[in-house]
Amino acid sequence: MSDTVRWGILATGGIAQRFTTDLLALDGAEVVAVASRTEASASAFADRFGIPRAYGEWAGLFADEDVDVVYVATPHHAHRAAAGLALEAGKAVLCEKALTLNAREAEELVALARGRGLFLMEAMWMYCHPLIRRIAELVRDGAIGEVRTVQADFGLQGPFDAGHRLRDPAVGGGALLDLGVYPVSFAHLLLGEPSTVHAHALLSPEGVDLNTGMLLGWDSGASALLSCSLEADTPLTASVTGTEGRIDIPRGFFFPERFVLHRHGHEPEEYVSTDDPLSFRHEAAEVTRALRAGETESPLVPLDGSLAVMRTLDAVRDRVGVRYPQEITPA
Numbered sequence: 264m265s266d267t268v269r270w271g272i273l274a275t276g277g278i279a280q281r282f283t284t285d286l287l288a289l290d291g292a293e294v295v296a297v298a299s300r301t302e303a304s305a306s307a308f309a310d311r312f313g314i315p316r317a318y319g320e321w322a323g324l325f326a327d328e329d330v331d332v333v334y335v336a337t338p339h340h341a342h343r344a345a346a347g348l349a350l351e352a353g354k355a356v357l358c359e360k361a362l363t364l365n366a367r368e369a370e371e372l373v374a375l376a377r378g379r380g381l382f383l384m385e386a387m388w389m390y391c392h393p394l395i396r397r398i399a400e401l402v403r404d405g406a407i408g409e410v411r412t413v414q415a416d417f418g419l420q421g422p423f424d425a426g427h428r429l430r431d432p433a434v435g436g437g438a439l440l441d442l443g444v445y446p447v448s449f450a451h452l453l454l455g456e457p458s459t460v461h462a463h464a465l466l467s468p469e470g471v472d473l474n475t476g477m478l479l480g481w482d483s484g485a486s487a488l489l490s491c492s493l494e495a496d497t498p499l500t501a502s503v504t505g506t507e508g509r510i511d512i513p514r515g516f517f518f519p520e521r522f523v524l525h526r527h528g529h530e531p532e533e534y535v536s537t538d539d540p541l542s543f544r545h546e547a548a549e550v551t552r553a554l555r556a557g558e559t560e561s562p563l564v565p566l567d568g569s570l571a572v573m574r575t576l577d578a579v580r581d582r583v584g585v586r587y588p589q590e591i592t593p594a
Contacts, residue, residue, distance in 0.1 A: 268551045271330035271354070272297040273321065273345055275308040278359065279336035282386075283312050285543040286334075291551050298324035321345065325352035332382070332554060335359060338428060339435030340589065343368040346383070350375050355382035357550050360448070361440045364587055365580075366573040373566045382554055384561045385569040387448055389517040391545040394536050395452070396563070398503070398510055398522060402453050406524065408507030413453055413487040415446035415516060418474075418497030429493055430469050432587050437471030439576060439585070443491035445517045446501070447579075448572050450479055450487040453503055456571040458482050464583035465494075472585050479575070515540070 268291060272279055275297065286292050294314050299305040302319030309317035318324050324333065325348055332355035335345045339361055346358045356376070362385040363369045376383035389395050402410060419442065423429045429436045450457070457479035464475040473494050479487040490497065501516035502509060508526035512519050518540045524532040538544075553561050560566050580586070 266555070267291055267293050268554050269293050269295045269329055269331045271295065271324045271327060271333045272308070272314070272336065273299075273324060273333055273349070274336040275299045275304045276336060279308070279334070280311075282334060282336065282543045282547070283308075286547045287312065289544055289547050289551065291555075292547060295329045296324055296327050321348060325349055325354060330354060332357060332550060334386070339364055339440050340433065340587070343372060346372050347375060350379060350381050350383065353379070353381065355550075355554055357384050357386050357546075359386045361385075361435075361444045361576060362569050362573060364435050364440070364589060366570060366577045369570055369573040373570060376559065376566070380559055382550075382559045383566060384550060384553070384564050385566075386546060387444075387564050387569070388543055388546040389445060389448060390452060390564045391549050392518060392540070393538075393545065394519045394522055394534060394540075395449075395517075397534060398512070399452055401510065401524065402503060402505070405507075406526065407503065407505030407509060409483070410453060410485050410503060410505050412485065412504045413450045413501070414489070414503075415449045415487070415501035416490040416492075416497040417442040417445050417499055417517070418490065418492030418495045420496040421494045423493055425467075425469065430467055430471060432469055432471050432585075433589075435587060436469070437467075437473070437585060438475055438491040438493045439472050439579060442493070443472075443475055443477070443489070443579070444572065444576065446487075446489035446491060447477070447479075447575055449501055449516065450489060451568060451572050451575070454481050454483075454485055454487065457487070457575060460575060460578040460582065462579040462582040464585070466583070466585065470585060472580075472583055475579065475583060477579055 296316040298318040305317035333349040335358040459480035464472040
């Protein structure tokens with residue numbers, strides 16, 4: 264791998280635009296190609312960001328010899344196919360979260376990447392954020408004692424009409440994969456995979472979850488109370504409480520500007536971000552670092568961790584009765 268990592272962008276929606284904006288400002292990164300399902304969309308994206316090549320189909324991007332790594336920003340239902348084709352073409356992959364529709368698909372992708380010795384990472388930008396990394400470090404070092412509770416939520420006011428992608432089961436719609444993945448991933452970061460999963464949800468007429476509450480439990484006695492919603496503007500906060508203290512993250516916990524550490528017998532300690540909390544730069548920088556180092560997995564977003572999160576999301580969907588059309592075997 265040369266000093267410059269050459270990126271191809273797959274899909275041209277809002278998150279791809281935000282990621283590309285931050286990627287172009289990163290030293291050692293170059294965006295050389297973009298692909299969409301239509302030539303017009305790819306060309307417009309390329310013109311906007313000054314990208315040399317635009318493809319109106321996926322195959323052109325995967326065949327491009329100048330592309331080192333593909334950023335997959337398609338809807339969830341296409342992650343398995345898009346990331347799989349990129350890996351089969353010998354490309355490294357950064358794939359948006361949730362990694363796939365379900366754990367089975369995620370296991371297939373991970374097996375493919377590991378079998379070919381290729382880099383694969385879920386784009387869980389929260390795990391790469393300096394303040395989230397600091398929180399995880401404090402918890403690991405025992406700053407708040409033994410963890411007993413985690414609370415986190417992510418809800419949007421809505422309403423989203425029946426034609427919106429968030430209401431469409433065919434593309435992995437619902438609150439869980441788009442929003443709930445953040446609270447679940449936050450709990451996993453601090454406690455690992457839970458031993459028990461309980462959930463309750465309000466389902467839409469289309470069969471996706473509109474409002475979901477989760478109670479996760481661990482053999483240590485710790486528990487996590489998590490929620491996600493497409494109908495309510497929730498606080499977007501998180502907290503982790505231990506036997507010797509507590510960490511509170513205010514609104515926007517998955518891209519925090521600050522957090523406060525409370526410890527028994529000490530004054531509250533505030534940690535503040537020194538850069539743009541909404542930046543995808545840290546995530547892109549981690550991929551760049553790993554590729555330059557010849558690594559096939561990121562220690563910040565390990566594949567086994569992504570698989571564990573997918574198993575928990577599957578368990579939640581099983582409890583509330585959400586199944587996507589791709590998972591239903593014809594009678």
